[in-house]
Amino acid sequence: MNEFTSRIPDATVRRLSLYLRFLEDFGRLGVSSVASSALAEKGGTTAAQVRKDLSHLGSYGKRGLGYSVAELTEVLRGVLGLDSTWRVALLGAGRIGTALFEYEPFRRRGFHITTVIDNDPCKVGTRLGAIRIRSEHQLEAALREDRIDLVIVAVPASVAQGLVDRVVAVGIKAVLNYAPVQLRLPADVALRNVSMLVELESLSYALARRRE
């Protein structure tokens, strides 16, 4: 099993992302090797799950010892594509867009927001950090000039699909959507939705069930 022949299931990829965070914590603490059980404990899962997940990457553990923190950190970075930087465009400089823009961990992980688009004429031309906000009309030009890899959508639901269609037409292959709308796009474009409402409502369901 290795990263070239098999695709890793989505649920596993998400956990790998967590394991990487834990490994970095361990690294900072000076720990040089961890057992699957230690990662499981941090992640709220089981040791077997951790080992199965890691087995998708190849065989990096040492029996009797565990995994080298430094080595596994490197491997995970590589597999997750975090060994280079990604150029990111932010669509929408409202409340959520701005909060995302200033979220430090993105940059630390190699996601560089180099482009910000907003259709509010009052905002166009002003700066967000060091980035000049550009108009929606310049979308295609901006994406090409800045060689964008990935787009974050943080605009109102009503305009999201229209913008994304244009983004896809330019050849972007990854979209992170914060708009509360189900985007429709070609199968070869990777899409993740972050929906605050869905999460809250599933909590609401849990609370409502308790009352019965």
Add this chain to the structure above:
Amino acid sequence: MNEFTSRIPDATVRRLSLYLRFLEDFGRLGVSSVASSALAEKGGTTAAQVRKDLSHLGSYGKRGLGYSVAELTEVLRGVLGLDSTWRVALLGAGRIGTALFEYEPFRRRGFHITTVIDNDPCKVGTRLGAIRIRSEHQLEAALREDRIDLVIVAVPASVAQGLVDRVVAVGIKAVLNYAPVQLRLPADVALRNVSMLVELESLSYALARRRE
């Protein structure tokens, strides 16, 4: 099958939340009945999936016709616990906290943020909208006085666990976590994590795979 005897799988609950949004859209458009295939099309899933999901609620469809938009909207609201309001406390009035506070759809769905806590002395006492920001020291008192049902965590990872322990001790049973840390809490407390990093990194994985 009904909502009293069987618990609905988590994946289904999340989709129900989407269906509800679609139904509200249809309602606004004046549509009075929808087929499972219409909901599937909007949600990017299959008609069979929609019917299976809805079958958890009981039998509200009419063969040959579909589902009554008004009726199903009401049923979904009830099942998801959106027929009453929930009292929500926001921990952390930083960038993300503020953006969440001002996110209109929350209020529209019956989630009322009545309490805001921050440990920055400069912020305590100032207002966010109509809410006075209270100090971390008042956490327990505030949660009780305001009869909070649900807590949103939007504080730095380093302090999140400590705060949540106190929240749980007061008897809160639902937590929505935006801090990039895996919270540990009793099994009877419902927890949802929203991690921007996990989502971005899974997109990064998708992009990295394309390059091979």
Add this chain to the structure above:
DNA sequence: TTCGGCTTGTGAATTCGTTCACAAGCTGAA
């Protein structure tokens, strides 16, 4: 009333993900 065209609800089949359980292998001590 009868028929044709749709659409639901749901067992059965399938696919996908998790957990189990254990042989294989590393390390350090004696």
Add this chain to the structure above:
DNA sequence: TTCAGCTTGTGAACGAATTCACAAGCCGAA
């Protein structure tokens, strides 16, 4: 070197979620 104590990697068993496929049922037209 041998042995005891851990821990990995992975088939096999299990369980959960999705998809298939079709009988049952509703509606409107003739």
